[in-house]
Amino acid sequence: xxxxxxxxxxxxxxxxxxxxxxxxxxxxxxxxxxxxxxxxxxxxxxxxxxxxxxxxxxxxxxxxxxxxxxxxxxxxxxxxxxxxxxxxxxxxxxxxxxxxxxxxxxxxxxxxxxxxxxxxxxxxxxxxxxxxxxxxxxxxxxxxxxxxxxxxxxxxxxxxxxxxxxxxxxxxxxxxxxxxxxxxxxxxxxxxxxxxxxxxxxxxxxxxxxxxxxxxxxxxxxxxxxxxxxxxxxxxxxxxxxxxxxxxxxxxxxxxxxxxxxxxxxxxxxxxxxxxxxxxxxxxxxxxxxxxxxxxxxxxx
Amino acid sequence: xxxxxxxxxxxxxxxxxxxxxxxxxxxxxxxxxxxxxxxxxxxxxxxxxxxxxxxxxxxxxxxxxxxxxxxxxxxxxxxxxxxxxxxxxxxxxxxxxxxxxxxxxxxxxxxxxxxxxxxxxxxxxxxxxxxxxxxxxxxxxxxxxxxxxxxxxxxxxxxxxxxxxxxxxxxxxxxxxxxxxxxxxxxxxxxxxxxxxxxxxxxxxxxxxxxxxxxxxxxxxxxxxxxxxxx
Numbered sequence: 001x002x003x004x005x006x007x008x009x010x011x012x013x014x015x016x017x018x019x020x021x022x023x024x025x026x027x028x029x030x031x032x033x034x035x036x037x038x039x040x041x042x043x044x045x046x047x048x049x050x051x052x053x054x055x056x057x058x059x060x061x062x063x064x065x066x067x068x069x070x071x072x073x074x075x076x077x078x079x080x081x082x083x084x085x086x087x088x089x090x091x092x093x094x095x096x097x098x099x100x101x102x103x104x105x106x107x108x109x110x111x112x113x114x115x116x117x118x119x120x121x122x123x124x125x126x127x128x129x130x131x132x133x134x135x136x137x138x139x140x141x142x143x144x145x146x147x148x149x150x151x152x153x154x155x156x157x158x159x160x161x162x163x164x165x166x167x168x169x170x171x172x173x174x175x176x177x178x179x180x181x182x183x184x185x186x187x188x189x190x191x192x193x194x195x196x197x198x199x200x201x202x203x204x205x206x207x208x209x210x211x212x213x214x215x216x217x218x219x220x221x222x223x224x225x226x227x228x229x230x231x232x233x234x235x236x237x238x239x240x241x242x243x244x245x246x247x248x249x250x251x252x253x254x255x256x257x258x259x260x261x262x263x264x265x266x267x268x269x270x271x272x273x274x275x276x277x278x279x280x281x282x283x284x285x286x287x288x289x290x291x292x293x294x295x296x297x298x299x300x301x
Numbered sequence: 302x303x304x305x306x307x308x309x310x311x312x313x314x315x316x317x318x319x320x321x322x323x324x325x326x327x328x329x330x331x332x333x334x335x336x337x338x339x340x341x342x343x344x345x346x347x348x349x350x351x352x353x354x355x356x357x358x359x360x361x362x363x364x365x366x367x368x369x370x371x372x373x374x375x376x377x378x379x380x381x382x383x384x385x386x387x388x389x390x391x392x393x394x395x396x397x398x399x400x401x402x403x404x405x406x407x408x409x410x411x412x413x414x415x416x417x418x419x420x421x422x423x424x425x426x427x428x429x430x431x432x433x434x435x436x437x438x439x440x441x442x443x444x445x446x447x448x449x450x451x452x453x454x455x456x457x458x459x460x461x462x463x464x465x466x467x468x469x470x471x472x473x474x475x476x477x478x479x480x481x482x483x484x485x486x487x488x489x490x491x492x493x494x495x496x497x498x499x500x501x502x503x504x505x506x507x508x509x510x511x512x513x514x515x516x517x518x519x520x521x522x523x524x525x526x527x528x529x530x531x532x
Binding site: 176179180182183186187189190191192193194195196197198 | 349350351370371372373374375376381383387388389390391392396399400401403404405445449
């Protein structure tokens with residue numbers, strides 16, 4: 001139970017990060033190597049926002065939750081205009097360009113924010129003992145009988161991620177913005193022939209992808225601390241998830257994030273985090289061998 | 302109405318158009334004919350801004366199109382039915398039509414008008430476009446372009462790979478649009494289909510317009526067809 005809840009928290013963060021990567025790849029055909037750095041930037045900026053604002057942790061955190069993804073999204077959209085647009089979204093050159101962005105963001109953070117890992121205080125962090133779920137009574141501050149507990153904040157992370165996913169799904173399938181994004185994803189030339197400003201759509205999508213990573217990062221800093229090198233792991237895991245789920249397939253990304261996050265959580269608790277990473281990477285290899293298009297990806301026709 | 306003057310264009314390093322001039326008036330069907338690789342489709346793409354014009358000018362009702370960002374060109378009233386239809390194949394029929402309507406902020410009345418033209422599409426509104434038959438896909442591509450209520454309609458090989466009854470339907474729609482006053486540029490390989498509906502034919506050869514003749518003239522004297530097309 002505890003292990004699967006820990007897994008669910010990891011999945012929640014992972015699904016947001018991987019979703020950003022997946023949308024960017026799906027619509028723009030850009031493999032964004034700098035994605036992990038947008039995640040890191042989100043965490044670092046969350047620290048900046050909460051410390052400059054001061055006051056009650058809830059206030060600072062809510063401010064960070066709103067401001068940081070927008071800010072990171074704007075930075076990413078700017079980077080898209082400035083760099084990716086200039087290389088005409090050529091698949092090979094964008095990889096090199098985003099590697100460059102990775103180092104620029106990482107080193108700029110090191111120079112300004114410094115090498116320390118800094119914590120952000122969680123807005124609420126009540127310890128919840130697990131039987132609470134089973135009995136369903138008011139269980140705050142209950143003594144945890146079997147040494148098992150989860151914090152209310154971690155539960156909040158799970159529900160926040162679900163809420164964001166549902167909102168994203170509604171935007172993509174029910175709104176004009178989503179329709180424009182899906183049309184651009186399928187055939188950008190023809191979309192342009194029907195009045196879609198493809199360049200602007202790309203900037204928005206790149207910003208949205210980075211914003212999702214930043215949102216995941218803001219949610220994770222109260223658990224993990226902000227550090228300038230923290231972007232590597234989420235990038236690797238997000239790639240694993242996107243490959244297993246099928247490049248550009250959003251439902252596949254959700255399923256794969258659950259799979260990887262849960263197995264990571266459960267195996268980390270019972271065995272070791274290293275074994276969890278080994279198994280995740282092994283899964284990628286197996287998927288690539290037996291189902292190269294990913295779980296829900298479509299084979300190129 | 303739509304006028305191309307001395308258009309030069311290239312794909313990267315490869316130059317394809319070497320000075321194309323042509324014009325089409327409202328209520329007129331101009332057909333572009335020429336061998337494969339002559340540059341017919343490229344002319345269409347250059348009008349849409351997908352291939353930039355290196356030299357020359359394109360104007361619609363006196364407004365320059367070649368200096369506009371490509372996504373604004375359809376908003377001027379240019380409806381494009383690309384070769385191979387190029388539907389948004391994973392979107393539904395309704396969504397494909399919606400994209401067309403959004404281009405020039407057309408509303409429910411345009412949607413009704415288009416669905417009146419193609420009743421078959423109304424039965425399949427929630428179906429994914431990629432699963433339609435070839436003829437239905439061509440209907441949808443045409444409907445999507447008509448959703449703009451365009452001044453100029455560009456059709457690139459609309460009858461490619463269709464059965465005779467569908468070709469007849471496409472022909473009827475094109476003739477109907479002409480009678481409603483649309484200017485139409487048609488790229489077509491099938492001589493019989495062209496001669497029965499076109500007003501004028503422009504022969505394209507090696508990226509240049511060689512000659513423009515009235516379709517009636519070709520009907521009585523087909524030697525030019527032999528000269529430019531080898532048929």
